Amino acid sequence: MSTILVFVEHQKNQIKRSSVELLQAAQKSGLKTCAVLFGTGVENLANSAAQNGAQEVHTFKSADFDQYNPEMFLAAMSDLLEKIKPSIVLSSASSLGKDLFPRLAARFQSGVASDCTELKIENGKVTAKKPLYSGKCFAETSFENSPIQFVLMRANQLPVSAANPSATTSAIDHTINKPDLKTIIQNVVKGASEKLDLTEANVIVSGGRGLKEAGNFKLLNDLADVLGATVGASRAVVDAGWVSHGMQVGQTGKTVAPTLYIAVGLSGAIQHLAGMSGSKVIVAINNDPQAPIFQKATYGIVGDLFEVVPKLTEEFKKVLNK
Amino acid sequence: MKIFVCLKQVPDTETKIKIAADQRSIDTAGIKWVINPYDEFAVEEAVKMKEANPGAQVFAITVGPKARVADSLRTALAMGADEGILINSAENIDTFSTAKALAAAITQEGGAQIIFTGKVAIDDNSSAVSQMLAEFLKIPHVTVVSKFSKTADSQFTVERDVEGGSKEVIQINGPCVIAANKGLNMPRYASLPGIMKAKKKVLKELEASSLGVLATDQKVVLNSYTLPADKAPVKMLSGDASSQVTQLVQSLRDEAKVL
Numbered sequence: 001m002s003t004i005l006v007f008v009e010h011q012k013n014q015i016k017r018s019s020v021e022l023l024q025a026a027q028k029s030g031l032k033t034c035a036v037l038f039g040t041g042v043e044n045l046a047n048s049a050a051q052n053g054a055q056e057v058h059t060f061k062s063a064d065f066d067q068y069n070p071e072m073f074l075a076a077m078s079d080l081l082e083k084i085k086p087s088i089v090l091s092s093a094s095s096l097g098k099d100l101f102p103r104l105a106a107r108f109q110s111g112v113a114s115d116c117t118e119l120k121i122e123n124g125k126v127t128a129k130k131p132l133y134s135g136k137c138f139a140e141t142s143f144e145n146s147p148i149q150f151v152l153m154r155a156n157q158l159p160v161s162a163a164n165p166s167a168t169t170s171a172i173d174h175t176i177n178k179p180d181l182k183t184i185i186q187n188v189v190k191g192a193s194e195k196l197d198l199t200e201a202n203v204i205v206s207g208g209r210g211l212k213e214a215g216n217f218k219l220l221n222d223l224a225d226v227l228g229a230t231v232g233a234s235r236a237v238v239d240a241g242w243v244s245h246g247m248q249v250g251q252t253g254k255t256v257a258p259t260l261y262i263a264v265g266l267s268g269a270i271q272h273l274a275g276m277s278g279s280k281v282i283v284a285i286n287n288d289p290q291a292p293i294f295q296k297a298t299y300g301i302v303g304d305l306f307e308v309v310p311k312l313t314e315e316f317k318k319v320l321n322k
Numbered sequence: 323m324k325i326f327v328c329l330k331q332v333p334d335t336e337t338k339i340k341i342a343a344d345q346r347s348i349d350t351a352g353i354k355w356v357i358n359p360y361d362e363f364a365v366e367e368a369v370k371m372k373e374a375n376p377g378a379q380v381f382a383i384t385v386g387p388k389a390r391v392a393d394s395l396r397t398a399l400a401m402g403a404d405e406g407i408l409i410n411s412a413e414n415i416d417t418f419s420t421a422k423a424l425a426a427a428i429t430q431e432g433g434a435q436i437i438f439t440g441k442v443a444i445d446d447n448s449s450a451v452s453q454m455l456a457e458f459l460k461i462p463h464v465t466v467v468s469k470f471s472k473t474a475d476s477q478f479t480v481e482r483d484v485e486g487g488s489k490e491v492i493q494i495n496g497p498c499v500i501a502a503n504k505g506l507n508m509p510r511y512a513s514l515p516g517i518m519k520a521k522k523k524v525l526k527e528l529e530a531s532s533l534g535v536l537a538t539d540q541k542v543v544l545n546s547y548t549l550p551a552d553k554a555p556v557k558m559l560s561g562d563a564s565s566q567v568t569q570l571v572q573s574l575r576d577e578a579k580v581l
């Protein structure tokens with residue numbers, strides 16, 4: 001039987017939701033499902049991987065893999081692929097996934113389908129749906145002449161069901177001969193935010209020029225705290241220096257697909273919509289009834305954000321018992 | 323020093339997209355084409371590097387149907403690149419084929435000390451060619467770079483943007499591929515004298531097939547193009563702010579079921 005390998009990412013001793021999505025999708029494919037995890041302590045996540053569908057768990061638990069280095073991960077993954085010879089490799093389209101897998105694919109004379117939003121695996125063949133031109137159209141993508149099918153999925157696109165609590169497995173650990181490194185990670189400057197990244201967030205509260213000044217983002221932070229949401233922004237306010245570029249949603253920012261996207265005081269320019277139109281439910285709050293964001297929204301409130309947002313925060317607090 | 327910058331021509335962000343009759347491509351009639359915005363950062367960084375290193379040369383290189391993509395190279399030449407290299411190919415060749423063509427052409431031109439690219443092309447959003455190119459050339463790469471400096475001969479320090487607003491500070495030895503993010507620089511506009519000069523610069527044409535790109539290098543195919551499904555009309559919430567807010571939260575909980 002052919003093998004499907006899932007690259008599993010984790011944070012704070014937990015498998016990320018985006019990886020759980022992939023493990024469960026892999027299990028449903030009927031292929032032999034393998035998982036691979038990197039970093040100190042990942043053997044403790046083997047059972048969790050098994051509970052979500054992995055039949056075999058591979059680890060590289062050396063501390064050398066605590067921080068992503070493209071050359072180290074490339075060497076490790078190349079070795080593993082030689083050993084277990086998967087026909088499909090799944091990863092989420094995270095910073096790491098997007099950096100590593102195209103290169104790995106090229107090494108294995110294979111192609112990569114990036115940024116996919118739907119995934120079908122039938123008789124070992126992948127068909128994935130992929131937005132093109134910033135979601136202005138979609139295509140079905142599939143592979144030919146590709147010994148391995150590499151697929152990078154956007155987060156929050158695939159269903160997650162309850163894990164099977166009784167599954168267990170023990171990890172198979174691997175080591176590599178450290179390559180002669182030409183890239184050295186000297187330092188990682190941590191972002192201010194402890195929250196989930198925009199690309200993984202299930203709820204996003206985004207603000208634009210309607211907020212008038214940087215300090216008023218506090219209104220959005222308060223709302224986000226109640227919802228467990230991550231805060232995003234339009235390019236206008238990033239360019240104005242109110243918030244960092246890491247928070248920008250859109251064509252030249254991040255592509256996001258949360259369950260709930262609350263757009264506050266942003267007009268919904270086409271380049272902004274390009275980054276968030278895949279959101280399941282969109283709420284627009286804007287004092288201009290003609291703002292284009294209303295055409296994309298599920299629910300709209302025409303009103304002054306300075307009045308609406310604090311009220312909304314209070315209402316959510318009440319309803320969510322916070 | 324030979325500096326290469328790879329760029330892709332893409333539809334302008336405002337362009338309306340129509341699907342072609344074959345449903346495997348878009349209707350290119352009436353599309354306004356531009357240089358992929360991230361590739362503009364790459365061109366700017368390449369030209370800046372040339373300005374700081376007398377004797378350095380910038381080669382702008384692209385892959386695509388020659389009748390349409392030559393314009394993007396002319397723009398790069400007007401921004402300050404010295405020579406253009408156009409690799410003629412069919413529309414819609416995949417990332418593997420593109421990277422293979424670029425690698426072969428760069429090798430044929432004598433190799434690069436450094437290659438700049440954009441971190442992603444906004445048409446297919448693949449973020450793949452830079453890394454594949456680095457693999458074919460067996461040189462290191464860093465993607466999503468928002469800060470770049472030369473620290474020694476053929477040694478660079480860069481910042482890579484990752485999740486949560488974090489930045490990795492990376493030292494990399496050349497030759498290497500650097501994929502630009504927004505924030506790296508402010509791309510200059512092509513000046514009128516720049517545009518005039520560009521007309522006299524060399525624009526070399528190569529064929530993807532004569533660079534060893536085979537039909538079997540097309541690894542990923544795109545089919546069955548569709549437009550997004552029609553969206554249900556927006557539900558506007560009425561009344562004063564308090565009642566709008568109550569209705570909204572109720573709808574999110576009971577109707578949309580997202581709370």
Ligand SMILES: Cc1cc2nc3c(=O)[nH]c(=O)nc-3n(C[C@H](O)[C@H](O)[C@H](O)COP(=O)(O)OP(=O)(O)OC[C@H]3O[C@@H](n4cnc5c(N)ncnc54)[C@H](O)[C@@H]3O)c2cc1C
Nearest residue numbers: 208209210234235236250251252253265266267272287305
């Ligand atoms: C190549 C290119 C790439 C781009 N990439 C991006 C991108 O990635 N992301 C992005 O966002 N943009 C991008 N843009 C910019 C985009 O075109 C818009 O300029 C930008 O999104 C506008 O930001 P905004 O909605 O915050 O500001 P505006 O368009 O000024 O909108 C502000 C909104 O706030 C509302 N408002 C004002 N006061 C209040 C109030 N008191 N209460 C409620 N509402 C209020 C107004 O009615 C208005 O609709 C790009 C542009 C180009 C050309």
